[in-house]
Amino acid sequence: MILGRKAVAVGVVGLLALTACGRGDGGGEGNEASTARPAAGASVNDDPAAGDITVWAMGEEGERLPDFVDGFTQANPEAEVTVTTIPWGDVMTKFQTAVAAGTVPDVIMIGSSFMPTMVATGGLAPVPEGLVDMGDFVEGAADSTVADGVAYGVPWYVETRVLYYRADLAQQAGLEAPKTWDELTAFAQGLVGNGADYGLQLPMGDAEDSSQVILPFFSQAGGVAVEGEEWTLDTDAMVSALEFYGSFFADGLSPLSGYGDTQSNAFIDGTIPTFISGPWMINVLGDLADPEWVEENVETAVVPAGSANNDSYIGGAHLGVFADAPNADGAWKLVRWLSQPETQQAWFDTTNGLPALTTAWDYEPLQSNRRIAVLEEQLANTIAPPTVPSWDELSATLETEAEKVANGVVTPQEAAATIQAKGEALGLGW
Structure with missing residues (x-):
């Protein structure tokens, strides 16, 4: 079932004269400063991911993710994923420090309310062309990843009140x-x-x-x-x-x-x-x-x-990749895997986190739960900060x-x- 919705995005506004501040134009490859708004990064191929992929995540998601990504490494045996759990209260300080020092990991879980500040620092890479179809996500969540027509994150899970x-x-x-x-x-x-x-x-x-x-x-x-x-x-x-x-x-x-x-x-x-x-x-x-x-x-x-x-109110979390990510290719492939319907359904089974991907809602454990039916109905009418x-x-x-x-x-x-x-x-x- 595709979620019907009327979600209002109150603040998707122009990013006026955003300087790159280390933001690359190619999915993390290259980090030359530019006064132009970055385009979406180069497309990511379908080859298996390889190398070390480092992730910062928060809360229960950060605790559950290390075991959960075993499914990704089994499908990509040349890749190794290391997840570091960050307290929610420390996220912005650690983010800003890492960007300034050039010591960033590859992937970061982004609370939806943090997105505009992270974009303004220049620390996030644009989402590569064709990585996902943003039209497949709950619209209120997808809207909150966008600044001046460019998506800087991929919705991961959603919640509403x-x-x-x-x-x-x-x-x-x-x-x-x-x-x-x-x-x-x-x-x-x-x-x-x-x-x-x-x-x-x-x-x-x-x-x-x-x-x-x-x-x-x-x-x-x-x-x-x-x-x-x-x-x-x-x-x-x-x-x-x-x-x-x-x-x-x-x-x-x-x-x-x-x-x-x-x-x-x-x-x-x-x-x-x-x-x-x-x-x-x-x-x-x-x-x-x-x-x-x-x-x-x-x-x-x-x-x-x-x-x-x-x-x-609509909240939740997105997945983003740092502009200077050491392994941007592997990072985006991990984000793409976490954005697949079957992966989001498995994530619901693991954490009860509601899928941001609308096609993932065609899943019996979601459809048979009366409380989730109320949440699905409410997700059709939401307001994002x-x-x-x-x-x-x-x-x-x-x-x-x-x-x-x-x-x-x-x-x-x-x-x-x-x-x-x-x-x-x-x-x-x-």
Whole structure:
């Protein structure tokens, strides 16, 4: 099944006058500086890969990948793959240090939010012509690899956020999964009226990355973060998003503190029986409670729609190759292997990571899982963070202003104006 979608890419904008800074024009071969935007690299042939291929990867993926790539080395016996696991918090520092020192590995796993900053350093090579067909990937993920028409990474796995709720408590309260903003408010009110302390958990502030909820609210209200080369955040859509977010705190439907520390336990004990999060939470809840209890009492649904759509946040990871990779040919062949449908299906079996390749979804373990069916439906309507370097700093301002709105310190209108002013001061960051 090919995923239907309407994914919005908010920030795929021009890379204006990007200098190469060591970026090669041929899939990693050659590293002469150039003021021209690089073209996609030369094509990669079908010969077996050979030589040492070094990879930096993070998190659970970094722990699982060393054994998983045995399938690649069996098919390419002259190649050897070495995977180094990097803590997520150290990625950008190590990336920038390695690029500056010329001591890069071959392949790097790229959290989708890191892509614009990595591209801006000149450390990544363009994806070679014909390596993969970007039209075969979930569009929101594919869009976030592109700057000025050039792809600098290949989507590896994707995730999006859905609504988790205690189905048993909702049933007792006579409630069905909400489909609109108004219904979400009523759903939270109904749960509080039937014994819950709060109706909905929402993240607050930079530490909890509340932008991953507020950005979808903004899109659901019809907002677009970047138009041309300008931030467009002081709009009715941003005001509506901040009003909606703040209303849950003002009305006592969401707690003003403790989200990160209490989210899972509060959900399990029923004191806050609804939240928005990603697919990993099924395992988290199963570890804390019991998988059988989760199966019986926990349901997921696509996020409720605002006036424009029901976009949710899309994340995940890409695979990129350094511009100065010692073994660029072997690196791209490994990336191509990891992008094949059967490989992505095997990766799902290993990690539960959702395939970025749409054709990989024609797989019985994916199609027969009701929770994954919800994720597949949600992936048709997603919003990615703006793919510009200044988003990281601007998103911190968004989170700070949203927290002020939640605490009644500023109005949504004042917050939207502050966020826009910060965006104008930062520019896009290229």
